[in-house]
Amino acid sequence: PVGATLVGEDAGEQIAFWALALSARLKMxxxxxxxxxxxxxxxLSKxxxxxxxxxxxxxxxxxxxVVRAVQRFVP
Incomplete structure (x- = not known):
């Protein structure tokens, strides 16, 4: 089983996202x-x-x- 724990200011605001992700069995x-x-x-969750x-x-x-090569061409 996997779970999520958040501690700190506004943790209740952020835990809803993880509760949904866990209940829907979303992949990372x-x-x-x-x-x-x-x-x-x-x-922060993302x-x-x-x-x-x-x-x-x-x-x-x-x-x-590959990333270095792409960075040469992307401003």
Whole structure:
């Protein structure tokens, strides 16, 4: 079983997002791809999900090279 715990100011505002994600059995990729209104504290949930993928994605040498190549062409 997987769960979520939030502690701090406005934790009650943010936990609803995770309660929905858990009850719907969403994958972490779906959580990371969620478009949320910005700026809100709920955006932190999306950033947390994105942080889950960062080591996997950017730990790969091939991916790093592709990202560098794309950055040369994108202003």
């Amino acid at each position: 990729s779906a959580v990371a791809g969620t478009v949320l209104p910005y700026p809100t504290r709920a955006e 950033r947390a999900a994105g942080a889950y993928f960062s080591p996997r994605l950017f730990g790969n040498l091939w991916v790093k090279r």
